[in-house]
Amino acid sequence: MNKFTLLNGLVVPLDRANVDTDAIIPKQFLKSIKRSGFGPNAFDEWRYLDHGEPGMDNSKRPLNPDFVLNQPRYQGAQILLARENFGCGSSREHAPWALEDYGFRVIIAPSFADIFFNNCFKNGLLPIRLAAEQVDALFKAVEAMPGYRLKVDLERQTITAPDGTVYPFEVEAFRKHCLLNGLDDIGLTLQHVGEIAAYEAKHRAAQPWLFA
Amino acid sequence: MDAQTLYDKLWNAHVVRQEADGTALIYIDRHLVHEVTSPQAFEGLKLAGRKLWRTASILAVADHNVPTTGRAQGIADPIARLQVETLDSNCAEFGVNEFRMNDVRQGIVHVIGPEQGATLPGMTVVCGDSHTSTHGAFAALAFGIGTSEVEHVMATQCLLMKKSKAMQVVVEGALGKGVTAKDIALAVIGKIGTAGGTGYAIEFSGSTIRGLSMEGRMTLCNMAIEAGARAGMIAADDTTINYLKGRPFAPQGAAWDQAVAYWRTLHSDDGAQFDATIKLDAAQIKPQVTWGTSPEMVVAVDGRVPDPATMSDPVKREGAERALQYMGLAANTPITEIKIDKVFIGSCTNARIEDLRAAAMVARGKHVAPNVKLAMVVPGSGLVKQQAEQEGLDRIFIAAGFEWRDPGCSMCLAMNDDRLAPGERCASTSNRNFEGRQGPGGRTHLVSPEMAAAAAIAGHFVDVSVD
Numbered sequence: 001m002n003k004f005t006l007l008n009g010l011v012v013p014l015d016r017a018n019v020d021t022d023a024i025i026p027k028q029f030l031k032s033i034k035r036s037g038f039g040p041n042a043f044d045e046w047r048y049l050d051h052g053e054p055g056m057d058n059s060k061r062p063l064n065p066d067f068v069l070n071q072p073r074y075q076g077a078q079i080l081l082a083r084e085n086f087g088c089g090s091s092r093e094h095a096p097w098a099l100e101d102y103g104f105r106v107i108i109a110p111s112f113a114d115i116f117f118n119n120c121f122k123n124g125l126l127p128i129r130l131a132a133e134q135v136d137a138l139f140k141a142v143e144a145m146p147g148y149r150l151k152v153d154l155e156r157q158t159i160t161a162p163d164g165t166v167y168p169f170e171v172e173a174f175r176k177h178c179l180l181n182g183l184d185d186i187g188l189t190l191q192h193v194g195e196i197a198a199y200e201a202k203h204r205a206a207q208p209w210l211f212a
Numbered sequence: 213m214d215a216q217t218l219y220d221k222l223w224n225a226h227v228v229r230q231e232a233d234g235t236a237l238i239y240i241d242r243h244l245v246h247e248v249t250s251p252q253a254f255e256g257l258k259l260a261g262r263k264l265w266r267t268a269s270i271l272a273v274a275d276h277n278v279p280t281t282g283r284a285q286g287i288a289d290p291i292a293r294l295q296v297e298t299l300d301s302n303c304a305e306f307g308v309n310e311f312r313m314n315d316v317r318q319g320i321v322h323v324i325g326p327e328q329g330a331t332l333p334g335m336t337v338v339c340g341d342s343h344t345s346t347h348g349a350f351a352a353l354a355f356g357i358g359t360s361e362v363e364h365v366m367a368t369q370c371l372l373m374k375k376s377k378a379m380q381v382v383v384e385g386a387l388g389k390g391v392t393a394k395d396i397a398l399a400v401i402g403k404i405g406t407a408g409g410t411g412y413a414i415e416f417s418g419s420t421i422r423g424l425s426m427e428g429r430m431t432l433c434n435m436a437i438e439a440g441a442r443a444g445m446i447a448a449d450d451t452t453i454n455y456l457k458g459r460p461f462a463p464q465g466a467a468w469d470q471a472v473a474y475w476r477t478l479h480s481d482d483g484a485q486f487d488a489t490i491k492l493d494a495a496q497i498k499p500q501v502t503w504g505t506s507p508e509m510v511v512a513v514d515g516r517v518p519d520p521a522t523m524s525d526p527v528k529r530e531g532a533e534r535a536l537q538y539m540g541l542a543a544n545t546p547i548t549e550i551k552i553d554k555v556f557i558g559s560c561t562n563a564r565i566e567d568l569r570a571a572a573m574v575a576r577g578k579h580v581a582p583n584v585k586l587a588m589v590v591p592g593s594g595l596v597k598q599q600a601e602q603e604g605l606d607r608i609f610i611a612a613g614f615e616w617r618d619p620g621c622s623m624c625l626a627m628n629d630d631r632l633a634p635g636e637r638c639a640s641t642s643n644r645n646f647e648g649r650q651g652p653g654g655r656t657h658l659v660s661p662e663m664a665a666a667a668a669i670a671g672h673f674v675d676v677s678v679d
Contacts, residue, residue, distance in 0.1 A: 172233055
């Protein structure tokens with residue numbers, strides 16, 4: 001997994017609540033057996049004017065000029081500013097894969113759906129919850145200033161705006177540790193093989209029918 | 213010891229170890245696997261040279277991509293076919309128990325787990341699918357995971373997670389005529405919103421819940437995720453135990469008695485504390501119909517499409533305006549005046565035998581309205597299909613002009629060929645009415661099986677709670 005430490009990134013505002021994972025990556029692209037290459041189809045139904053299918057040359061498809069990701073001032077954005085309940089719906093990890101492959105490293109929203117939030121951390125993507133009023137203020141600031149960037153410092157748990165405003169954010173200590181060091185969860189868990197085996201033996205003795 | 217919630221009991225029984233910040237390693241008893249969210253996990257294992265920790269904990273089935281007609285000819289779409297074949301070859305290589313596409317036991321993963329007795333009370337159950345919450349109906353701790361976690365469970369039999377908060381949703385009293393578990397689920401979501409349960413595990417309790425069949429309980433827990441809760445659950449009782457007895461994966465003989473004795477303890481203790489409590493009066497719940505593009509955009513069938521102009525929250529108002537535009541609906545339209553083009557009866561929410569019986573009762577001796585282009589019934593599994601055919605339900609549906617299909621996820625998410633054309637409006641027993649969910653530009657209204665069948669017959673929504 002990619003490490004995440006510091007980012008000074010361009011911000012794009014996606015001003016809708018309840019953005020679901022079907023919108024982030026539509027189902028037709030879930031037929032892939034790979035975990036890469038989903039970026040060109042992130043937000044496919046909003047981003048293009050035609051209907052996308054796997055295998056199309058996305059560079060030749062007509063873009064929807066009204067969709068915020070297509071506006072010239074937001075090209076190269078690495079920070080997605082979103083509204084409440086971002087990532088609701090399906091558990092598909094293809095959603096964070098698509099966002100990461102597009103180039104995002106940070107998503108800021110007042111709230112995230114639980115499974116999506118969790119999936120982000122497995123892919124070097126940092127989801128940050130801020131208070132709704134703070135997110136509101138950021139939306140206004142981004143829209144008012146072309147080239148608006150934010151500095152995200154995971155070690156210090158701060159976001160710094162161009163005007164110097166600092167927004168502290170919360171992140172669970174364990175997730176932070178994994179993200180800062182780019183650690184693979186499975187490798188970490190396998191350090192506890194003995195404890196897992198001991199638990200399993202005890203569990204089997206208590207509920208043998210689970211192991212029949 | 214302090215009074216514990218059902219969630220406390222299930223959680224505590226599965227903690228392998230705990231980090232200082234509360235992150236715990238939780239042991240997983242049952243891992244259900246399907247073709248869409250597993251190929252990258254198997255590939256990851258192979259690349260790292262890792263093995264499955266406990267092969268027998270896994271049950272695999274292809275459901276999302278499978279066709280619901282002409283299955284003997286295989287899957288026409290080469291990309292979908294490759295995904296299903298990849299599951300087959302991964303399961304063969306790793307020795308995983310898989311019900312293949314033409315096995316009568318094949319079906320939607322959340323239908324076949326319980327049907328086989330592979331979901332048992334007291335278990336932790338995971339699957340790379342958000343509707344894994346369904347299995348909580350059996351007093352199990354069941355939740356959806358992403359593909360990285362699928363791989364993690366395969367390799368370690370564990371998951372790293374923090375305990376959620378506990379919410380109880382208490383529903384008391386008798387349900388009115390034509391009101392089902394689906395209507396309870398939609399009413400709860402209408403009340404607390406699609407993010408209302410975020411960060412919580414929800415336990416459904418109260419006399420109404422105790423009175424539900426296992427099918428109804430599964431419908432309700434299935435939609436816990438649409439309220440934002442990763443897990444929904446219901447205490448074990450006679451209904452749970454009677455459902456499981458004799459199922460292929462359920463314990464037998466002395467092991468059964470030992471298991472039942474444990475399962476009887478799987479309920480919240482008197483005086484257990486919850487972080488949040490929601491109460492509903494069953495008598496106040498009417499058949500529900502969603503009008504927008506989120507399950508929380510829902511009203512009773514005797515209501516009207518809401519007017520965004522009356523909404524004070526600007527984010528909600530804008531969302532409602534966008535939803536009405538997408539749905540092609542005008543504010544204040546009576547729900548019963550909304551005409552439909554297609555009907556879908558199926559999905560992990562509502563494709564079990566009781567759902568099909570209820571829909572067939574409505575359709576019996578009647579015919580699908582001329583304006584309805586397609587009304588399809590997709591049983592949840594091959595065994596549900598077989599049972600329905602033994603009861604003659606297939607003949608009722610076919611005589612009424614419905615199509616009778618093979619089992620799978622089908623038009624709930626339209627990964628196979630079953631989908632809406634742009635602008636088409638569907639009465640659907642599925643769980644998500646998101647933009648494009650049932651096909652690009654498709655318009656979904658979530659309802660119960662009774663309501664879907666009645667809409668198919670009338671050509672528009674009707675209130676099944678009145679004669």
